Amino acid sequence: MGAALLQLALPLAGIVPAAHAGNAALSAPSKAGWRWPVDPRPWLIRKFDPPARPWLAGHRGIDLAATSGTPILAPASGTVVFSGWVVDRPVLTVEHAPGLRSSFEPVDSPLTAGTSVIIGQPVGVLAVSGHCSPAGCLHWGVRQGEHYLDPLQFILDRRPSVLLPLHPP
Numbered sequence: 001m002g003a004a005l006l007q008l009a010l011p012l013a014g015i016v017p018a019a020h021a022g023n024a025a026l027s028a029p030s031k032a033g034w035r036w037p038v039d040p041r042p043w044l045i046r047k048f049d050p051p052a053r054p055w056l057a058g059h060r061g062i063d064l065a066a067t068s069g070t071p072i073l074a075p076a077s078g079t080v081v082f083s084g085w086v087v088d089r090p091v092l093t094v095e096h097a098p099g100l101r102s103s104f105e106p107v108d109s110p111l112t113a114g115t116s117v118i119i120g121q122p123v124g125v126l127a128v129s130g131h132c133s134p135a136g137c138l139h140w141g142v143r144q145g146e147h148y149l150d151p152l153q154f155i156l157d158r159r160p161s162v163l164l165p166l167h168p169p
Contacts, residue, residue: 033076033119034075034076034119034154034155035073035075035076035119035120035155036064036073036075036155037064037072037073037074037075037102037104037138037140038064038066038070038071038072038073038138039071039073042064042065042066042138043064043065044062044063044064044065044152045063045064045065045132045135045137046059046062046063046132046137047059047062047150047152048060048061048062048148048150048151048152050148054146060141060148061103061139061140061141061142061148061151062139062140062141062150062151062152063131063132063137063138063139063140064137064138064140065132065135065136065137066126066136066137066138067126067135067136068125068126068127068128068129068136069125069126070125070126070138071122071124071125072092072104072107072109072122072123072124072125072126072138073120073121073122073123074094074117074118074119074120074121074123075096075102075119075140075151075154075155076094076096076100076102076119076154077096077116077117077118077119078094078095078096078097078102078116078117079094079095079114079115079116079117080092080093080094080095080109080111080112080113080114080115080116080117080123081093081094081095081101081113082103082113083109083111083112083113083124086105089105089106089127089129089131090105090106090107090108090109090124090127091103091104091105091106091107092104092105092107092109092111092123092124094117094123099144099145100142100143100144100149101142101143101144102140102141102142102151103139103140103141103142103143104123104124104138104139104140105129105131105138105139106126106127106128106129106131106139107123107124107125107126107127107138108124108125108126108127109123109124109125110124111123111124126138142154
């Protein structure tokens, strides 16, 4: 078993390494009940940029800075619905209620379809990929049916800022 998968297997078995245990406060769930899939909070490398039409080019998720071997955490509780290769990279997809699906790539995972996961649980490790060369990144996409959604809406308050008077009339 490779070192990265061994590091993943310990938390999956309920054993949390000391180095990870102290980070819980850094990625507490958002008001929507979701959390970052990487801990601590990662840098956003590329934002969500959906195409105008489903068949056009676009960026149907976000890219988060991370290096190969970084543990990937479930952003919300759910069930693994896919774990395998898509074209040239390993992909993991978790279905959350109500009908939302998170996909992560490139992610090596020992989990199989039908496995239940809880928020914050390690679900895999970031694999080597040329997607964000040379630094590396996690691509995180969220879909509801066939519609791609901005994953940031589940972990950040995306409402516009509104200035209010200091003293109401």
